[in-house]
Amino acid sequence: MALLEIKNLSVGFDTSTGQFMAVQGIDLSVDAREVLAIVGESGSGKSVAMLAVMGLLPKAATVTADSMIFDGHDMLTMSGKQRREIIGRDVAMIFQEPMASLNPCFTVGFQLEEVLRFHMKMDRPTRRKRAIELFKQVGIPAPEERLNSFPHQMSGGQCQRVMIAIAIACNPKLLIADEPTTALDVTIQKQILDLLVSLQAKHGMGLIMITHDMGVVAETADRVIVQYKGRKMEEADVLSLFEAPKSPYTRALLSALPENATGDRLSTVADFMKNEAASAGVAP
Template identity: 50%
Template sequence: MLLEVKNLKTEFKLKRGTVRAVDDVSFTIDKGEILAIVGESGSGKSVTSLSIMGLLQNPGKIAGGEILFKSQDLNKMNQKELQKIRGNEISMIFQEPMTSLNPVYRIKDQIMENILTHMEISKKEALERTVKMLETVGIPSPAERANDYPHQMSGGMRQRVMIAMALSCDPELLIADEPTTALDVTIQAQILELLYNMREKFNMAVMLITHDLGVVAEAADRVIVMYCGKIVEEANVKSLFKNPLHPYTVGLLNSIPQIDNDSDERLYMIKGMVPNPLHMPSGCSFSDRCEHCMERCTKETPELREIDGHKVRCFLYDETKEGELKVK
């Protein structure tokens, strides 16, 4: 096991109250595995990744739990110790490459900085490694493009640069936060194929954060569905798409346009909005949007339980006396 997150709680203390952005989240990632974390904006996906990386900004802080990377608790490390791991053993691709890359530095300078920080090699060797990484991620004429500034590259190329930077020190875990956002479908497919090939080549684990279930179906081995800071469902990718259990997951899947659907019906939409994190409803946080809501759902919070290899947080699956599941 490469990464184990145990009962992670991340909070933001504001003047109006405390927001629990990540609420008792636990999961594992094995070497060479691609784990996808999906959910709407505000579900806690990115905050989970920033908590792992130790990049939370004030007023955010980890209020509890453990983040074990190769059995070492990252949460107990100081910034100097974390710096040795960040960008080296654990790397991250941030959401927007244009804002993540420094516009006043050349591409080569930004990648070389990461290499020289973590590897004891000369500047000449760092430059050679930079060009090699740019070539690996499919950038044409890498030696020439290394001298470009970010604005001289397309969105897809900038995303490839971010991937090259993240992979420059051969990390064991890559966190990819919305790596295909704002890219056209052709470039999306290329980026996903690139991540998959890098996983195969380096036996690298990938934590893929996205709201696009099409991306999940294409790339992931296992899927976690988050809602309001909690994990509501977890399963391998085939099981999740074949037999989704949580009403929220079903709603997400039903919201995907189907090419072969000739119906004139409007595309399905989950009713309502994600609740205000400062005023969360009592009971299940999805209760006010759920088509299967029961009275119990508005008063009690369901636990995450395992059913035939699936994990789901929903009262619809309480066992009856005969040991069978209730109607979904």
């Protein structure tokens, strides 16, 4: 049985002109020890779908699904109290902007220890010891000192490592990483990706990697879902996706990679979709 299995997930937002559907009829599943990549352009509904799983969407959002089963539990029918016990403990999420996700008014150590206090019921000395272990695990130097730092006293890469430490603090069964390297330079991006994959393998977690970067997909994923305008375009294992993509949109994403450039100008997704439509005799 899959660790997480979602059927027919849709998310809509009320607007002045009617309801905008950000996610439309998505099916997905991920197993323990598997890395699932959800890929697509900004605005394709990748993050919204996972925020629906986490229960972090605003009240203006309408979330419907035929089923949303995590580790044998129906997340659609469980109470708010039951959901709060699972979220942050068994299911954790790393967000795009670490500086925006951490509270600037509290030390990073306090924020990490709060997770351990709430979910693991640890006393203060045990929390401190565990926090130091976690900082060491994610590669933060001088962890005893860094626990007393505020977010603004740390670099973007270090703050992202803090967010990863918070996410894995309770040894979650499922980790969702939402564009975890977006705000980081290339060298730090590689370090963070390597860290996530090694932690996933070490702890046997399911990992959902949300990204628009096909290079990240190639490096990390076992299986890939391609989304476009809130819909699932294609799902395949990573090798099949790169060798024989079935969806025109997937081919468009791959054609826009720098290594696939022809001539002096790099093709865009819009260019490719326009050419595909012209070849099929359809108006773009």
